[in-house]
Amino acid sequence: xxxxxxxxxxxxxxxxxxxxxxxxxxxxxxxxxxxxxxxxxxxxxxxxxxxxxxxxxxxxxxxxxxxxxxxxxxxxxxxxxxxxxxxxxxxxxxxxxxxxxxxxxxxxxxxxxxxxxxxxxxxxxxxxxxxxxxxxxxxxxxxxxxxxxxxxxxxxxxxxxxxxxxxxxxxxxxxxxxxxxxxxxxxxxxxxxxxxxxxxxxxxxxxxxxxxxxxxxxxxxxxxxxxxxxxxxxxxxxxxxxxxxxxxxxxxxxxxxxxxxxxxxxxxxxxxxxxxxxxx
Numbered sequence: 001x002x003x004x005x006x007x008x009x010x011x012x013x014x015x016x017x018x019x020x021x022x023x024x025x026x027x028x029x030x031x032x033x034x035x036x037x038x039x040x041x042x043x044x045x046x047x048x049x050x051x052x053x054x055x056x057x058x059x060x061x062x063x064x065x066x067x068x069x070x071x072x073x074x075x076x077x078x079x080x081x082x083x084x085x086x087x088x089x090x091x092x093x094x095x096x097x098x099x100x101x102x103x104x105x106x107x108x109x110x111x112x113x114x115x116x117x118x119x120x121x122x123x124x125x126x127x128x129x130x131x132x133x134x135x136x137x138x139x140x141x142x143x144x145x146x147x148x149x150x151x152x153x154x155x156x157x158x159x160x161x162x163x164x165x166x167x168x169x170x171x172x173x174x175x176x177x178x179x180x181x182x183x184x185x186x187x188x189x190x191x192x193x194x195x196x197x198x199x200x201x202x203x204x205x206x207x208x209x210x211x212x213x214x215x216x217x218x219x220x221x222x223x224x225x226x227x228x229x230x231x232x233x234x235x236x237x238x239x240x241x242x243x244x245x246x247x248x249x250x251x252x253x254x255x256x257x258x259x260x261x262x263x264x265x266x267x268x269x270x271x272x273x274x275x276x277x278x279x280x
Contacts, residue, residue, distance in 0.1 A: 010113060013276045021087075022124070042147050069145045073226035074198030076130045081192055081218065083126045088118045088167030115171065115264065119164050134210030147231035155246065156226060158253030159221035165253075166218075168260030172267040196222050202238040209237055213239065217252035220245045 102258045132143065170188075174181040195198070195212055202210055213219040224245040227236040237245055 002074040013113040017114055017185045018120035020123075021117060021121045024124070028138050032118065045272075069226055070198055070201060072144055073229055074222055075133060077159065077218075077222050077225065078193065078198040078272050079126050079130055079133070079194075080122070080160060081166075083122045084163050084167035084186060084191055087122045087125075088115065089162065092171045095157055100239055112261070115168060115261070119166075122167075123160075145230045148228045152225060152228040155221065155249055156224045156251050159218070159225060159239045161254070162217060162221065162249070162252035165256030165258070165260035168257065170260075172260070172263040175264075175267045175271050192218065195219065198222055201235075203235070210239075217248055218257075220248045221252070222275075224249055235262070 024221065135212045170181075170185070177184065190210075195205075195209065195216060197205060197213065202213060202219075202223065220239060220264065223237045224242060227233075227242065227245075230236060232242065238249070239245065
């Protein structure tokens with residue numbers, strides 16, 4: 001009975017902390033609206049860029065389009081990667097600058113619930129942006145292919161788990177490097193856009209860059225997710241057979257949250273020991 005009560009208490013704590021994060025977001029209506037406008041601009045630019053890989057060139061495709069699937073599904077993963085870096089990783093730095101991080105660690109509140117609440121915000125907010133951007137992009141390029149949906153959802157969930165673990169790891173790095181985390185997040189985003197090919201096929205990369213892509217687990221998430229939904233057209237998946245990619249994505253989704261959280265708790269203990277939790 002006590003164990004069940006503790007679980008309910010933990011879930012309630014996560015939901016309260018998530019509501020706090022969403023409330024903070026809604027308190028800045030201009031930024032809230034601007035994020036939608038920014039997404040629309042990015043979507044338009046990437047859609048037009050993605051059409052370069054379509055056999056029909058810049059003319060929008062009719063019906064179901066693999067070009068739409070290639071760009072839209074890659075863009076969804078890009079949104080989640082970006083939001084994880086900022087809402088889970090860099091927001092720890094925001095709490096540190098505001099002076100609330102040290103207070104949290106002086107309270108009996110669950111530290112894991114604090115990190116997990118940011119995951120809830122990411123899933124809600126980014127999920128909404130993903131649905132909106134998918135509708136806009138598919139209306140411009142063509143209908144989205146939706147094959148092998150159960151398997152694709154499984155790949156997406158495993159990829160998101162690995163991505164969330166990456167966010168935990170980045171939160172640990174944020175506690176270490178502090179203000180430089182902003183620059184690092186931007187560099188990681190740029191590297192992901194280039195090496196993990198969310199907006200274009202991996203065949204568009206030079207061979208030496210493709211070899212680097214094969215060393216990044218997120219590349220296999222992108223490749224396996226969109227290839228599965230597109231029904232494995234000729235040449236897809238591009239990095240490895242789908243069975244191999246699923247194993248890599250599963251290992252990434254299972255191990256990365258454990259590694260990321262371990263890194264965060266280790267760096268958190270170091271910061272508590274040297275008194276740097278409240279340092280600007």
